[in-house]
Amino acid sequence: MTFIKENKKTVLIIAVLILAIGVLLSFALPKDKAVAKVDGEAINKDELYDVMVEQYGAATVEQLIADKIVASEAKKEKVTITDKELNEEVDKLKESYGGEEVFNQMLESNNTTVDALKDDLKNYLTIRKLLEPQIKITDEELQTYFDENKDSFGEAEQVKASHILVADEATAKEIKQKLADGADFAELAKEYSTDEGTKENGGELGFFAKGTMVTEFDDVAFTLPVNEISDPVKTDYGYHIIKVEEKKEAKEANFDDSKKEITETLIQQKMETEYSTWLEEKKKDYDIENSLESVVS
CATH class of the missing domain: 1.10.4030 (Triger factor/SurA peptide-binding fold)
Known part of the structure; x- marks a missing residue:
């Protein structure tokens, strides 16, 4: 405020x-x-x-x-x-x-x-x-502000996802197999993930817009179908197992909204x-x- x-x-x-x-x-x-x-x-x-x-x-x-x-x-x-x-x-x-x-x-x-x-x-x-x-506040002032700040009122495509981050590919593959065998994603995140900021929340990242994450992570998160779990994804931070939970389409700025x-x-x-x-x-x-x-x- x-x-x-x-x-x-x-x-x-x-x-x-x-x-x-x-x-x-x-x-x-x-x-x-x-x-x-x-x-x-x-x-x-x-x-x-x-x-x-x-x-x-x-x-x-x-x-x-x-x-x-x-x-x-x-x-x-x-x-x-x-x-x-x-x-x-x-x-x-x-x-x-x-x-x-x-x-x-x-x-x-x-x-x-x-x-x-x-x-x-x-x-x-x-x-x-x-x-x-x-x-x-006049209608003219509202319209002028909208026109000058239009980009900030639109919404980029968004994904809600969770991830498990580990240091090596072998561990990532082991986790992927456990998930395939029916293990709980959140519990494995708490056990294995090296991301201290998300592991206790089961690896939850919440919603994030396209372009927020590093390219390798972004590319998989935004192409993976909802409720699917990725193969290991290598980034500079290590190896990620990504689970996509929900998606929001991009939304153009609307004055009335x-x-x-x-x-x-x-x-x-x-x-x-x-x-x-x-x-x-x-x-x-x-x-x-x-x-x-x-x-x-």
Whole structure:
């Protein structure tokens, strides 16, 4: 989701850190207590706080002011976000990442949680509900976007397949014979496959478009009939046994089928450009005192 800026989480974390450290420095540490020492030379709490304020303070306070205004305007307009809406947005993200497993890996790699993500989503949905009534998308804009991005709305031919990858041809032939004798493909993948990313899922690759895999793999996967199992296929990665489970024909881009997706994209684009204007206008309605401005100016 393009509207939820990547640095927003960082800003919020910094805000919490500044506040938490401020409390710690004010109450927990004696005035002359060093927070660190280098060869005996102390770094005191005032130095730490000044650096944090100088580097992050202005952006953090501005973000907190914006959040307060959004919350206040949402209360005025009786805008609320339900758990159902939040869960639907999380489900959309899971789907866009290709499933719950990859989604959870994304959360872990960004050192965040579903609850933290929901906080960002709640703020995004609140802003969207406040701004959306003033956002207009014309048929001409929809058609122009479709014409300029037509290639992205078509669908290439796709195949859903699984594979078992091994290092040598002899092992591949052994697996092929076991499959011919009635062995279970998924179980053999778990036992033999050297593809750590798919073996525990029985070798499942999901759907992939023509041209995604290396040529040797692609050629077999897209010519093999559904429910058939290939002979060993040699690539630079080793020897593959491929099972084709389903196929999707190529689909040309269609404007009517794409309108919903295009509308969503244009709404997000306009929200990004109009949010700043909206916020500056709303600030005029509030008595804002920012004592940090005089500190960092």
